[in-house]
Amino acid sequence: MRVAVLRLGHRPERDQRVTTHVGLTARALGAEGMYLAADDAGVVTSIRDVAARWGGDFFVEHRVRWRRCIEEWKASGGCAVHLTMYGLPVQDVVGRIRASKDVLVIVGAEKVPGDVYGLADYNVAVTSQPHSEIAALAVFLDQLFEGKELGREFPGAAISIEPSPRGKKTAERDRREA
C-alpha cells in the first residue's frame, strides 16, 4: 500500500512549523511523501534536508493543485481520506480503508474548502474534539499500519539513533559509504 499526505490550507507566514511537523510525521510514520498545496520553498527545504540526512526516500512537492491531486489519486484507483473532527470515528472506518490499494491522507489547516468533504472517499475523525492535525495524522497512520510502521528502517541514512534506556546514542556515517 502506498500512502501519501496532501497538506491543504497552509499559510506561508503562519503555518511553517506545523506543516513541517506534518511532513516529518508523515515520513516517520510510513508515508512515502507529501504534496503541499501552497508555495513554500522553506518548508520543502527543511523536510528534504531531514530526509537526506536520516535516510529513506520521502518526497515533498509544493505548488500542488489540490483538486487535481485528489482527482488523479482517485483516478489511479487510490482512496482519498480527509482527516476532520467532523468525520466518522477512525476506529470504525480504518479497517475498510486498510483494504484500499493506495491512500491519500488530506490534512487541512484551519480552513478547508467545502468541496474537500465531497471529494474525499472518507471523512475521518480522530476523536470529535478540537486538537491538532499533527496528532490526528499520527494516530491515523499508526492505526492504518497497525503499528508496523514503528519498526521501519530508513536506508542510506548519514545519521541514525541507537535506542537507549538513558542518554543519547547516535551513529554517523559518511554518506558515500551508506
Add this chain to the structure above:
Amino acid sequence: MRVAVLRLGHRPERDQRVTTHVGLTARALGAEGMYLAADDAGVVTSIRDVAARWGGDFFVEHRVRWRRCIEEWKASGGCAVHLTMYGLPVQDVVGRIRASKDVLVIVGAEKVPGDVYGLADYNVAVTSQPHSEIAALAVFLDQLFEGKELGREFPGAAISIEPSPRGKKTAERDRREA
C-alpha cells in the same frame, strides 16, 4: 490509571502554537491535565477556553517547577515517561508502562535538560526519527490506552460534534443545561 503531561522547554514567543497543540492533544486523547514548566498565561487561557466549551475537566497549570513535578509524581507511586527519539521503542515498553498506577508523560521542546533522562523511569521513542512532539504524544497515548480513549465522552460540553460521513454537524447546548 491517571495520566498527565508535563511540557518542558516551552519558549513563550516561539512555541505557543505547538504547546497549545500538545495540551489539546493530551486532552482529546485521554490525559487529565497538563503541567507547563513556563510562564505563559496565553497558552493556559486558550486550552482552558477549549476545555470549558467542549466538556470534561482537563486542567492546565503553568509556572510549574519541572523537577519538583517529576519528583512528586514519582513519590506518590506514579511513573515518569520521557518521550525522546533517543529512547527505547514505544512498542517494546508500552506494555510495562500500562501496568503502572499513574503516568506522567514528559514532552520536551528542542532542548531538554540532561537530568530529565535520568529522572524519568522510561525514555521512550515513537520511532528514532526526527518528527514532532505532538505526534509522539498522540501515538504514545493511543498505544497506552489501546485506542479506548478514542470513544471517550466529555461531559458538560456546550458544543459537540455528531460524526458524519460528509459535512459538518454540531450540537450546541446552553451551558446551564449541561
